[in-house]
Amino acid sequence: xxxxxxxxxxxxxxxxxxxxxxxxxxxxxxxxxxxxxxxxxxxxxxxxxxxxxxxxxxxxxxxxxxxxxxxxxxxxxxxxxxxxxxxxxxxxxxxxxxxxxxxxxxxxxxxxxxxxxxxxxxxxxxxxxxxxxxxxxxxxxxxxxxxxxxxxxxxxxxxxxxxxxxxxxxxxxxxxxxxxxxxxxx
Amino acid sequence: xxxxxxxxxxxxxxxxxxxxxxxxxxxxxxxxxxxxxxxxxxxxxxxxxxxxxxxxxxxxxxxxxxxxxxxxxxxxxxxxxxxxxxxxxxxxxxxxxxxxxxxxxxxxxxxxxxxxxxxxxxxxxxxxxxxxxxxxxxxxxxxxxxxxxxxxxxxxxxxxxxxxxxxxxxxxxxxxxxxxxxxxxxxxxxxxxxxxxxxxxxxxxxxxxxxxxxxxxxxxxxxxxxxxxxxxxxxxxxxxxxxxxxxxxxxxxxxxxxxxxxxxxxxxxxxxxxxxxxxxxxxxxxxxxxxxxxxxxxx
Amino acid sequence: xxxxxxxxxxxxxxxxxxxxxxxxxxxxxxxxxxxxxxxxxxxxxxxxxxxxxxxxxxxxxxxxxxxxxxxxxxxxxxxxxxxxxxxxxxxxxxxxxxxxxxx
Numbered sequence: 001x002x003x004x005x006x007x008x009x010x011x012x013x014x015x016x017x018x019x020x021x022x023x024x025x026x027x028x029x030x031x032x033x034x035x036x037x038x039x040x041x042x043x044x045x046x047x048x049x050x051x052x053x054x055x056x057x058x059x060x061x062x063x064x065x066x067x068x069x070x071x072x073x074x075x076x077x078x079x080x081x082x083x084x085x086x087x088x089x090x091x092x093x094x095x096x097x098x099x100x101x102x103x104x105x106x107x108x109x110x111x112x113x114x115x116x117x118x119x120x121x122x123x124x125x126x127x128x129x130x131x132x133x134x135x136x137x138x139x140x141x142x143x144x145x146x147x148x149x150x151x152x153x154x155x156x157x158x159x160x161x162x163x164x165x166x167x168x169x170x171x172x173x174x175x176x177x178x179x180x181x182x183x184x185x186x
Numbered sequence: 187x188x189x190x191x192x193x194x195x196x197x198x199x200x201x202x203x204x205x206x207x208x209x210x211x212x213x214x215x216x217x218x219x220x221x222x223x224x225x226x227x228x229x230x231x232x233x234x235x236x237x238x239x240x241x242x243x244x245x246x247x248x249x250x251x252x253x254x255x256x257x258x259x260x261x262x263x264x265x266x267x268x269x270x271x272x273x274x275x276x277x278x279x280x281x282x283x284x285x286x287x288x289x290x291x292x293x294x295x296x297x298x299x300x301x302x303x304x305x306x307x308x309x310x311x312x313x314x315x316x317x318x319x320x321x322x323x324x325x326x327x328x329x330x331x332x333x334x335x336x337x338x339x340x341x342x343x344x345x346x347x348x349x350x351x352x353x354x355x356x357x358x359x360x361x362x363x364x365x366x367x368x369x370x371x372x373x374x375x376x377x378x379x380x381x382x383x384x385x386x387x388x389x390x391x392x393x394x395x396x397x398x399x400x401x402x403x404x405x406x407x408x409x410x411x412x413x414x415x416x417x418x419x420x421x422x423x424x425x426x427x428x429x430x431x432x433x434x435x436x437x438x439x440x441x442x443x444x445x446x447x448x449x450x451x452x453x454x455x456x457x458x459x460x461x462x463x464x465x466x467x468x469x470x471x472x473x474x475x476x477x478x479x480x481x482x483x484x485x
Numbered sequence: 486x487x488x489x490x491x492x493x494x495x496x497x498x499x500x501x502x503x504x505x506x507x508x509x510x511x512x513x514x515x516x517x518x519x520x521x522x523x524x525x526x527x528x529x530x531x532x533x534x535x536x537x538x539x540x541x542x543x544x545x546x547x548x549x550x551x552x553x554x555x556x557x558x559x560x561x562x563x564x565x566x567x568x569x570x571x572x573x574x575x576x577x578x579x580x581x582x583x584x585x586x587x588x
Contacts, residue, residue, distance in 0.1 A: 005489050012496030015530075019503040019523050023511065027239065029295050035519050036288065038500070042526050045493065049537040054550050056274050058529070060281035061554060064317065065561060067287050067310055069522075072565055073515050074307075076578045088512050090581060095509030103502025110494035115487040115539065122541035125273035129334060131544040140548050147555045154559040158566030164573070 007048045015041035028073035036066035052125035053132060188267050195263060195432065196255075196403075203402045203409075203439050210370075210443040224395055232391035235297040246293025246385075247393055250286060250400035254407050257282035260336050261410040264420045264427035268337065275336040276324050279411055283320075283366060286404060287313050290375055290385055293397065297388035305384025309375040311454050312365055315461035319362035322469035323355035326476040327415045340419030345485040347418040352479070354472045356416045358465060360442075365457070367401075367408040369442055371449040372457070379451065409438040493534040501527035514571070514578040518564045525557050 018038035022031050039062035046055030089095075123131060136144045204220035216222075235243070259282075260275035262268040272278050287309060294306015328334050330351065331342035349356045365372040376384040389397050413419060413434040420427035422434075452460075500523050508520030529550055536546035568578050575582065 002489070005492060008489060008492050008496070012492065012499075015526075016496060016499040016503065019500050022519055022523070023503070023507045023516070029242070029291070030239070031516070031519070033242075033288065033292065035522060038523070039526055042500075042530055045496070045530060046533050049493070049533055051533050051537060051547065052272065053274050053277070054533060054547055056272075056277050056281045057551075057554070060277065060284050061558070063281070063284035063288055064313060065558065067291055067313075068565075069515070069519065069561070070291060071307055071310055072568065076515055076568055076572055077513060088516065089510045090512050092510060095506050098509055099502040099506025102505045103498050106498030106501055107495050110491050110498060115490055118487050118490065118538050119541045122537065123544075126333070126335065128544070128547070129273055132547050135544045135548050136551075140545060143548070143552065147552050150559055151555060154562045158562040161563075161566035162569040 004048055008045060011041045011044045011048060014038075015045065028077045029070050032066055032070035032073050035069065036062055039066065050122055050125070051128070053129050189269075191267060191428075192263070192269055195428075196258065196406075199406045199432070199435065200399065200402045202436055203406050203443075204398075206436075206440050206443050207402065207405070210447045223398075227391055227395050227398075230391040230394075232393065233388075235299060235388050238298045238388075239296045241296075242292040243296030243388075244393070246289050246296055247389065247397040247400060249292060250289035251396055251403060253282050253285035253289060254400050254403035256285075257407045258403065258410065261407070261414055262337050262340060262419060263431040265337070267428060271335060271337055274334045276328055276334045276339065276415070279336075280320060280324070283404075283407070284313075286366070289400070293389070294375070294385045299388045301381050301383065301387040302385050305375040305377070305381055305387070308384070308454055309368065311458060312368070312372065312374055315458045315465075316362040316365035319358050319461060319465045319469055320366060322466070322473060323352075323359040323362070324415065326352055326355045326473055329473075329476055330480055336414050336419075340414060340421065343418045343421060347421070348416040349418075351485065352416075352472060352476050354468060355476065356412075358469055358472065359416060360412060361465070362461075363408040363412055364442055364446060367405045367442075369405060370446040371451045372446075373451065374454055374457075377451060405439055405442070406435065409442060410435045412438050487538065490534055490538040493530060493538075497527040497530040497534070500524075500530065512579050512581050514564070514568050514580060517580065518561065521560060522557060525553060525560070529553055 015038045018034045018041060021034040022038065025031050025034065040059055043055045043058035043062065046052075046058055049055075122128075201220060205215070205217060208219040208223070209215045234240075257279050259269040260272055260278050262271070290309040291306045294302045294304075294309075296302075327339055327348055330348065331339040333339065333342075343351075368375055374384075375381075376386050378384075381387070386394065386397060410431075413431065417434050417438070419434075420431045422430035425433075504520045504523030504525075504527060506520070507523060508517050511517050511520060532546060532550050532553065536543065536550075540546060571578050571583075
């Protein structure tokens with residue numbers, strides 16, 4: 001058992017465990033933060049696999065992303081603290097079956113496929129960052145730029161969907177002060 | 187050996203920052219102040235709020251401390267005097283400090299109190315304001331150093347410190363750094379005047395000590411980052427390298443704490459408007475300018 | 486022996502299965518998005534594992550990981566846009582109540 005394998009197993013099991021906690025806990029904030037720690041464990045697995053740049057990036061991005069997820073959970077759920085033990089699941093059998101089937105299929109593929117020779121030599125972290133930079137601004141520049149454009153489009157689209165239409169009257173919610181942006185919480 | 191030196195300088199730095207913080211908030215310079223406060227807090231009862239989310243309540247302050255300590259791991263105090271020299275050091279600094287947000291949300295949500303919760307979520311809004319202004323100036327620093335490693339960033343400033351090479355980036359980074367360490371006037375999550383302590387409000391005793399300690403380390407970490415990225419790290423004449431690092435870091439911390447007290451606390455909405463309408467265009471202009479400078483006058 | 490690769494792939498399969506279960510079983514839009522995030526994270530893990538253990542010379546793989554991370558962010562932004570719009574007009578983001586989408 002190599003050290004790498006031990007760490008991969010530990011972080012992998014942590015990631016899966018936190019992933020399961022996401023759908024088991026009743027508290028919404030706990031659920032969002034469990035997802036965050038699952039993603040962080042995946043970032044740690046990247047680090048174990050010597051992909052330093054991507055690992056650090058994953059750990060950084062997910063912290064903010066999942067915190068934003070948490071505030072949306074609190075805003076949109078009827079029972080954010082999980083004290084009311086509300087039931088929020090449907091089609092239990094179908095989804096459990098689909099989940100197990102997906103897991104079993106992917107596992108079988110991983111075990112049965114012939115992966116061929118395993119690479120041992122990989123570029124070190126600094127070299128990887130350099131190569132990735134040349135890749136991003138060289139051959140893959142068009143793809144990278146279109147990713148940027150996609151983000152811009154998504155930002156505009158999401159904002160356009162979310163802002164209050166100017167000609168529509170306010171929904172009949174109780175007025176809670178002058179700050180419109182904070183009003184749609186509850 | 188270098189581990190011991192690093193730990194000692196961490197302890198010393200944190201203590202001095204704590205003294206400075208007390209000086210800034212009470213206007214009295216007492217060298218024994220932090221010890222007295224710590225002893226007083228230790229004698230206090232450890233109150234556990236009713237219906238609290240116990241897990242978050244306990245983990246929040248500890249996570250704050252851990253995140254701040256991790257972000258210090260990539261700060262070089264002298265050539266060779268660094269905890270880990272990562273190839274992606276500048277990015278790692280961000281990644282570690284992103285968990286300050288997570289800690290604040292946990293600590294705010296955990297105790298089931300209105301002030302704490304408002305404080306925690308406020309910090310999320312604050313992060314959306316400052317996050318871009320942290321990352322974009324770091325980009326320009328990395329552009330000049332042609333590396334993300336903090337040691338390379340310091341050595342790239344041998345001819346001219348970044349504060350002179352890219353003053354706009356420096357101004358933005360200090361602004362964003364102060365918001366990141368929530369020192370006044372950006373202390374929205376723990377606003378003592380209006381939120382009765384905000385995230386800190388429900389914490390007493392030993393847990394509050396951990397929280398305060400985490401915050402001091404955070405301030406130390408942000409000021410070290412300012413020094414490493416913009417003020418030439420350990421570079422300087424006559425004195426040894428570590429002395430320059432110490433002097434610079436502590437004076438930046440002192441300036442941040444004492445200068446920030448003079449300004450009125452900013453409103454959340456105003457902060458967001460300033461950062462997105464003014465700060466981000468300026469940061470983009472800074473990237474453009476430094477890009478030209480790096481090509482035309484590569485010092 | 487490709488034991489590290491296989492272990493990583495099995496962990497990714499576990500995340501994928503959990504994500505599929507979550508996305509199908511939850512009734513709330515935000516929770517469904519969490520399931521999708523887990524599925525995408527499993528994909529990320531596979532990509533990195535394949536890069537590390539099979540083709541470390543192909544740096545384009547890391548590029549692909551960046552694109553998938555972009556997709557995750559975009560999915561969240563648009564999803565929350567939809568959630569806000571729906572909450573405005575209907576007062577909830579429970580998907581059991583969104584029967585009108587069936588046509």
